[in-house]
Amino acid sequence: MKLIDKAKASSATPWVVGGALVALFAVLPFLNIMIPGVLPGPTYTPGTLQVLALCMLYSSLALSYHVIFSTAGLLSFGHALYFAVGAYGLGIVLQETEFELLPAIGLTIAAAIIIAGLIGAVSLRVTGISFAMVTLAFAQAGSVLVSRNSHITGGEEGLRLSIEHVPSFLIGVMNTRNLYWIALLLLIIVFLIVTWFERSRAGHVVVATRENELRVRVIGIRPFVVKHLAFVIGATLAAVVGMLYLLLQSGAAPRITTPDFTLTILVIVVLGGVGSRWGVVVGAIIYTILDQRLTTLSGSEIIQDLPAILRIPLSEPLFILGTLFILVVIFLPGGLAGVARRATVRSNPLREVEAQPDEVKQ
Amino acid sequence: MSTIVLLLVTGLGLGALYFLVASGLSLIYGLMDVLNFAHGSFLTIGAFAGYELSRLLGGDSWWTLIASMILGALVGALAATATELLLIRPLYKRLIEQVLVTVGLALASVALFEGIWGTDALFTQGPAFLSGTTEILGARIPNDRFLYIIVAALVLIGLIAFLKFTRYGLIIRAGVENRSMVTALGIDVRKAFTLVFAIGGAAAGLGGVLASHYFGYVSPQLGGTLLIFAFIVTVIGGLGSLAGAAIASVVVAVFQQFANFYLGGTGDLVVVLLLAGVLLVRPSGLLGKKA
Numbered sequence: 001m002k003l004i005d006k007a008k009a010s011s012a013t014p015w016v017v018g019g020a021l022v023a024l025f026a027v028l029p030f031l032n033i034m035i036p037g038v039l040p041g042p043t044y045t046p047g048t049l050q051v052l053a054l055c056m057l058y059s060s061l062a063l064s065y066h067v068i069f070s071t072a073g074l075l076s077f078g079h080a081l082y083f084a085v086g087a088y089g090l091g092i093v094l095q096e097t098e099f100e101l102l103p104a105i106g107l108t109i110a111a112a113i114i115i116a117g118l119i120g121a122v123s124l125r126v127t128g129i130s131f132a133m134v135t136l137a138f139a140q141a142g143s144v145l146v147s148r149n150s151h152i153t154g155g156e157e158g159l160r161l162s163i164e165h166v167p168s169f170l171i172g173v174m175n176t177r178n179l180y181w182i183a184l185l186l187l188i189i190v191f192l193i194v195t196w197f198e199r200s201r202a203g204h205v206v207v208a209t210r211e212n213e214l215r216v217r218v219i220g221i222r223p224f225v226v227k228h229l230a231f232v233i234g235a236t237l238a239a240v241v242g243m244l245y246l247l248l249q250s251g252a253a254p255r256i257t258t259p260d261f262t263l264t265i266l267v268i269v270v271l272g273g274v275g276s277r278w279g280v281v282v283g284a285i286i287y288t289i290l291d292q293r294l295t296t297l298s299g300s301e302i303i304q305d306l307p308a309i310l311r312i313p314l315s316e317p318l319f320i321l322g323t324l325f326i327l328v329v330i331f332l333p334g335g336l337a338g339v340a341r342r343a344t345v346r347s348n349p350l351r352e353v354e355a356q357p358d359e360v361k362q
Numbered sequence: 363m364s365t366i367v368l369l370l371v372t373g374l375g376l377g378a379l380y381f382l383v384a385s386g387l388s389l390i391y392g393l394m395d396v397l398n399f400a401h402g403s404f405l406t407i408g409a410f411a412g413y414e415l416s417r418l419l420g421g422d423s424w425w426t427l428i429a430s431m432i433l434g435a436l437v438g439a440l441a442a443t444a445t446e447l448l449l450i451r452p453l454y455k456r457l458i459e460q461v462l463v464t465v466g467l468a469l470a471s472v473a474l475f476e477g478i479w480g481t482d483a484l485f486t487q488g489p490a491f492l493s494g495t496t497e498i499l500g501a502r503i504p505n506d507r508f509l510y511i512i513v514a515a516l517v518l519i520g521l522i523a524f525l526k527f528t529r530y531g532l533i534i535r536a537g538v539e540n541r542s543m544v545t546a547l548g549i550d551v552r553k554a555f556t557l558v559f560a561i562g563g564a565a566a567g568l569g570g571v572l573a574s575h576y577f578g579y580v581s582p583q584l585g586g587t588l589l590i591f592a593f594i595v596t597v598i599g600g601l602g603s604l605a606g607a608a609i610a611s612v613v614v615a616v617f618q619q620f621a622n623f624y625l626g627g628t629g630d631l632v633v634v635l636l637l638a639g640v641l642l643v644r645p646s647g648l649l650g651k652k653a
Contacts, residue, residue, distance in 0.1 A: 141634040312477040322470025
């Protein structure tokens with residue numbers, strides 16, 4: 001019994017640490033913390049809060065993909081579509097109609113659920129690589145629609161947020177901290193929803209389906225329903241994150257509709273660790289900050305003075321991130337969470353027992 | 363009538379490009395179950411190699427074109443072989459990781475190309491004949507389309523001959539059918555893996571040089587654009603089937619051209635609907651065996 005108590009205590013530790021971290025992040029806008037080389041300035045400045053809010057957004061987005069990819073084991077290459085449905089959908093509703101922000105959000109969520117429901121139902125008729133391809137094709141269609149209909153979406157220029165119906169506390173550089181808090185809140189909500197889903201009966205069936213679909217069928221459960229549910233939940237969460245992205249960036253760029261954007265989300269999830277919610281959040285934060293800092297670094301004199309053979313690769317953030325990703329895949333299976341797990345297993349063998357079920361069978 | 367002929371032949375020309383990319387993808391997937399996201403980069407690097415050569419030799423002669431096609435194929439094959447040996451082989455039997463590594467390579471290589479050649483399109487120059495037109499049944503058809511069709515047809519014939527009449531072709535065909543059986547018979551399939559990658563890379567690199575003439579420019583995004591259509595073609599044709607890839611290339615490209623002309627530029631969307639439709643009716647594609 002003591003062993004079990006000990007195991008329970010250690011499984012509660014992440015939640016305690018998480019609560020403390022949330023409290024810390026919540027008061028950051030009132031603090032003056034400088035982390036040179038990581039953050040662009042003191043934590044109370046709008047620029048830094050913008051970067052941190054972006055970290056939260058990418059964490060939430062990666063968690064929404066985690067539901068589809070890690071929990072349900074569905075390799076979707078169309079996740080950017082649902083993010084874009086949120087961002088562009090809300091932007092278009094605000095621009096073309098007279099709805100206030102909240103009804104507009106409700107309308108966009110409804111649209112996202114319908115779109116994800118339909119596309120999910122079609123795509124889930126096939127499995128494996130074909131599923132990946134169908135989702136990729138639908139996302140590509142969405143991307144084409146956005147770039148073709150430039151009179152609504154702004155085409156290459158991107159869509160600008162029309163601010164008539166947006167409350168004033170969400171607009172302007174000085175109010176970045178409000179958006180930051182909302183982003184933090186959204187991350188917590190998404191994290192709780194994902195956790196709740198994974199621990200629900202449906203979540204268990206999804207995991208069972210991922211491991212062995214035939215057995216689930218034999219028991220008499222239809223795997224399609226739960227897979228579809230996981231797909232729609234992940235996609236809808238992505239759309240919600242997309243809406244906040246629109247508010248935070250004051251617009252949406254066509255880049256977020258491209259397959260490359262989905263690949264970025266995939267990279268984040270793998271970097272953080274497939275199957276680990278905490279890993280995914282940490283992976284997203286590290287990825288976003290690296291992306292931001294490497295862009296700044298590439299313009300710096302240190303890089304620009306290097307000989308061409310070093311300068312060209314080092315001034316391309318995506319080259320460094322891509323290479324890093326390859327190295328992680330080859331040398332660190334399980335990503336950052338895998339590293340952490342191996343470290344804790346060594347210090348406390350009990351953790352191994354509960355660490356196992358989270359791991360996706362390769 | 364002349365419009366229909368024009369659309370058919372230009373569709374065939376575009377289909378030829380799709381086939382050059384899709385054939386390698388399909389063979390690689392069929393044999394190794396690896397969906398190669400870096401395939402577009404093999405195409406792009408081939409295109410850039412051809413571009414650099416034609417800039418060096420002067421782009422308007424046939425010899426330059428032929429030389430750049432050969433160089434593009436060689437560079438594509440080299441890049442693909444290196445990828446297989448350095449990145450795919452260490453992850454043998456870890457399928458998801460293999461796909462992820464090609465994703466990482468695709469992202470990193472496009473960024474590298476942007477660093478070297480810039481993000482803007484670089485315009486290519488070919489023999490004067492290619493920019494002219496020939497009249498067939500009243501349709502004025504751009505001459506370059508004939509080049510793509512002939513080259514792709516030669517590649518298709520060459521691949522079929524290779525698969526049918528050589529020992530390695532036999533191993534590859536058997537491996538696509540049942541890899542564990544081939545291994546059980548004591549044949550080292552891994553050599554065939556490298557070979558398939560090299561062949562696929564060569565076809566993609568060659569396709570890159572041709573694509574740079576088709577679009578009239580080279581850019582780091584060239585491969586990624588074609589890769590998505592090549593994926594669609596591969597899935598519609600049936601993963602692992604060379605003949606399926608050939609048929610689907612033509613079907614997809616012709617559909618695309620007709621939709622672009624008659625349905626107000628909706629070619630890309632029609633292709634996606636076509637994919638959804640085919641998969642709903644035949645989840646394993648037109649000629650595919652595995653789902």
